[in-house]
Each structure stands twice: as structure tokens, then as C-alpha cells.
Amino acid sequence: MALVEIRDVYKKFGHVEVLKGVSLDVAEGEIVTIIGRSGSGKSTLLRCINALETIEGGEIRVEGRQIHAKMPDLRQFRQRVGIVFQAFNLFPHLNVERNVTLAPLLTGGIGKAEARALAEDVLTRVGLADKIDAWPEQLSGGQQQRVAIARCLAMKPHLMLFDEVTSALDPELVGEVLKVMEAMARQGMTMILVTHEMGFARNVANRIVFMHQGRVWEEGPPAELFAHPKTPELKSFIASVK
Amino acid sequence: MRSFAFVDLVSLVTAVQWTVLLVVLALVFGAPLGLALATARISRHAPLRWAASGIIQLIQGVPLLGLLFFFYFGMPVFLGLQVPALIAVTVAYTLYTAGFLGDIWRGSLQAVKQAQWEAGACLGLSLTQQFFHIIGPQALRMATPPTVGFLVQLIKGTSLASIVGFVELARAGQVTSAATFQPLLTYSVVAAIYFALCLPLTLWSRSLEARLNGAR
């Protein structure tokens, strides 16, 4: 059984159909990269997996359980799924330690001392142990995004979603974030990413999903997909991002 | 004792002209003074800035009622002669208006980015030209909603002139209320007239602000 099962999902914003019957399976430990032009529905699909958007048709199952915004244990579910956003969304009024430990303290029943140790642990994993007492505003974009990843790691998630996490960064800061994500991939984390970083998609992902006009247009292992695109849409997309 | 009649309504509505007169006088004298305070507040000369800031803090730091009484009883002390209530009241409202508008306009002037002054200087404009051609127009756009908002505060504030005996809308209300023994009706009518004067301005200010936020 796949960890994430997406079956024939439909989603509309007003009259605009963003997802038109998307199906996709992601196995435990797999790293799936979703690529496609803006407006192809990739970010929306990611947000649906975490029930940030409600779907109009089809179903999404994670660990065999159907996901929707009104499920009774939505909060427990979300604690097992980490999501990192394009705009970091750190909490400006909390320092790095409090950003990382707020949710474990409020939901996990851990104490202050454990929280500090937890923060040190996850911040070390993203290479920012020395920034534990800094304010988000004092950090570069790349550092803020790594704190955002650490904030998810503190929840010990089974699944990580990345929504264009390097798109808002200056080019010289992209590498440090990708390096952290590569390390997570090596440790066997199940990851679904929406990204424009084709190098990362090619080198780290097990599978590439090309979305076009709200549908999964083409999918397959990176080497094959990039070398022999079957559809003209993917061909022109690959040409445009080279 | 007599009951509230049509003639009372007429006398209340007539009293509005005195309210309007106070507002116009306060703006005619207070707005230029406010502009002077605002520009002094952003001047390069520190003593000028401190003086303007002190005056604004002082005006905003005492009750309007206090200002009114201070000048109502103070004018004879300062000038050594009795002056009509209208003059004393006008002086108080002028300073009140200058203090608040000076602060509002200072904020608008400072909200224009420093780079805009520099851009003007790079074009070889004088400081005055920079102010009137580059900074002023941009500040004016930002200043309009809060200025209209202050206008509402000023109109409501003119009701205090009644307390030093100046007969405007609120005072006419007190007189009518005392004559008719119908405070509920009288004060409701008075409130309704103020409401009719202020609401359009409030709505206008809000739509201006919404447009400004939309444009940003």
C-alpha cells in the first residue's frame, strides 16, 4: 500500500478548474518531484494533501486514511505531515528556538528542557545550531527556510511536502537549502516537492511528475523522463527551463 | 413649559450655520499653521523641529475643553481687553486644528521615501521645488483620508464651544431641551444633525483610504 494515494482529484477556485482528475501514488521512502508551468495545479495538489484546500471530487488517502478538512483528528494528522512554504512563514515574534518548539510544546506534551534539546537537535540537522537564539528577521532567506524545515522536523513527520521552497531565495542561497533536503532524502524521508530546480529533480528524486493543465501529463524516473519526453508539452517545458 | 415644535427644529437647524462657521474659521486659520508645523517638524534645523514637536505635543496633550477655557479667559489677560467669544473660540479651534493637522501632515510627508527628495535633487531642483513638485503631491494623496477623518473630529469638537456659552448646534440643543423639557427628543435631533454632517465625511475618508491601499 502506498503512503499517499491520490485518486481522481478535482478542485475548483470559483469557476476555474485547477485540478481535473489527478491520480498519483507515493510509496514510503519515495521522493517525488512535481514539475510544470505556473498554473498547472502543482502547488494546489500539494496543499490538498495537507487538507489546506478542500477537494470537490475524488479522494486522497495518507497511511490508508481518507484526508479532508473536517476529519476529527485533522490536527494529529497534520503533526505527522510537514509542509514547507515558498515564503518561509516563520513567526516573526518568536525567536528561532520558540519557532521550532512552539508546536511540540503545545501539542506534544514535552517540557521546557526537552524542548531546548529538541531545538538544538533539529537545528544541528539544518546546520543552524548557532542561530538558536536569533530572531527570524536577523536571518538570511536561506537560513529562514532552513529554520522552517527544522520546525517541521521537530514534529517528527512521516511525510514532508515542499512547496517551491527555493523560489523566493537569492540564487546564492538556494544551495544551502537543497543540501539540507538532500540529507533528509538520504535518511529515507518520504518527500513530495514542487520545484523549479531541475538539477535537484534530476539528481535526488526517484520519480518526476509533470503536471499540465490540472492533470498528470507524464511521469517516470528522472533520467528517462528528461532524456525521452513523450509529449510535446513536456518537450517544450524542458526546453524552456534549460 | 411647552412641547417640542416645528419652530424648535428650525432653530436647531439654523444653529448649524454657527457650527459650520466655526469649522470654516478653524480650517482657514489652522490649516496654514498646520502646514507650517508639519514642514518645521521635518526641517533640517534641529531647534525648529523641537519647537514644532513641542507645540504639537502641547496642543495634543491638553483637552480641547481646556484650550477653549484657556483662551476664553486668557485673551483678556494677554490683551488687556475684552474680546468677543467668537474670537477666543476661533483662536482655540485654530490651534487645535493646527496641532492635529500638523501631526497628520508630518506623517504623510515622512511617508514619502527619502529617495524621492534625492531624485529631485539629482534633477537640479531647489529644496522648495522638490517640496512642491515631488514630495507635496505624493504626500497629499496619503494625507487626504486622515485629514477628512480629522474634519469629522473637528465638527464633533465644535460642540464644546457651547460650554463657554457660544451658541452653536449643541448649545441650541441645551436651550431647546430646557425650554421644552424634552431632552430625549431634542438631543436625538441634535445627534441626528451631527450624524448627517459627519457620516458622509467618514464614508468619504474610508473610501479614499481603501482606494489608496488598493493603489499601493
Add this chain to the structure above:
Amino acid sequence: MNFQPLWRYQDQLIEGVLITLALTLVAAIVGLVIGVAGAVALRGNFRPARMLVRSYIELFRNTPSLIQIFLIFFVLPSFGLKLPAFESAAVALSLYFGAYSVEIVRAGLDSIPKSQIEAGQCLGLTGWQVFRHIVLPPAMRNVYPAFTSQFVLLLLGTSLASQVAAGELFHVASFIESRTYRSFEVYAAICVIYFALVMAFKALFAVIDATAFRWPRRQ
């Protein structure tokens, strides 16, 4: 000019200041509670509640505070509800301050981007936890300046309660005036006292600002 005769009225002046402070704090606290309730109603889905709050705001913001005090003091008795002067003024000023507070509180809540709330939800926090830990602190900072300047206007506005003889500072002034006939000196001194109160509160607000909101501002 002779301020000498005023010294004898020290006790009355101090009492007046205390009543002014009491009136200000009561109206500020009650008004803030109204502000929170009103802002919640405005953001809610219940249309009649929204319309009620909107009319309340427009009614109290577009009529003079003085007339509101008169209406409550002179008119409520005809409905069999006779309130003493201080209580009448407190009710009127609370309602007046409340009308401004609703807008302030709402602006504060609106100033927090939806993405912050989503980030909290994605961490599995409850609605209340998101509000308490993620929305409230930055929202309070964003509207702190608006709140403090409205508070100063309220403090000065309590002087209107003198018109129903509520016993606050300005009422004490008119009492001293009637005893000494030193009109100018009395009102000059009263202005100085109000100014000192305002400055003291501004200093207090600055201290609170520096201690409560320590995180750096967004660039």
C-alpha cells in the same frame, strides 16, 4: 496673574485626578472588551450581528461625545434608569471608546497574513492556539500606536464628563473657579495637569512597547 489661591484646593485637585484616571481606565477596559467582541462579530458569518456592530460604530463615531453623555445622563432617567453622573459618563465614554476599539482590534487581526495562520494549522495547533500564539502578539504590536493615541484622546475626553458634574478634574476646576474667581489661572493650571498626565502615560506606553514587543520589525 496669581496662582496662590489655588494651593488651598490641592486635595480636591488630587481627587479630581483620581476620578479622571478611574473614568479613563474603566472606559478603556470596557471599551476594549466591546472592541474585541465587536471585531469578532464583524469577522463572523452572522449578518445581523455584523450590521448591528456597523451601525453602532457609525452612530458613536459620527456624533459628539458630549451629546452622547447628555443623552445617557438626561434621557435614561425617563426610561426609569437613573444613573449617577460618574456612572453615566463611564457608560457613555465606554461606548464611545468601544466604537473606536472595534476598528482598531479588527485592523490588528486583519494585519496578520493568512499564511501565518496556515503555518500554525499545519503544525497541528488548535484554532485557539493559533490565535493566542501566532495571531495575537504581532497583531497587538501592529495596532499598539493606534490604541495608545486613542487612549490619550479618551483621557482628555473625560473632561466632558464635567458637564454632568462627574467630579473629575475638569469639574473640580469649575468648582475652584466658582470659589476663587481666578478663571484664567484655574484653567491654565488644569491644562498643565492634563498635560503632565498625558506625558506620564506616553512614557509608560513607551516602556511597555520596549518590554512587550522585543522582536525586530519587518524590514
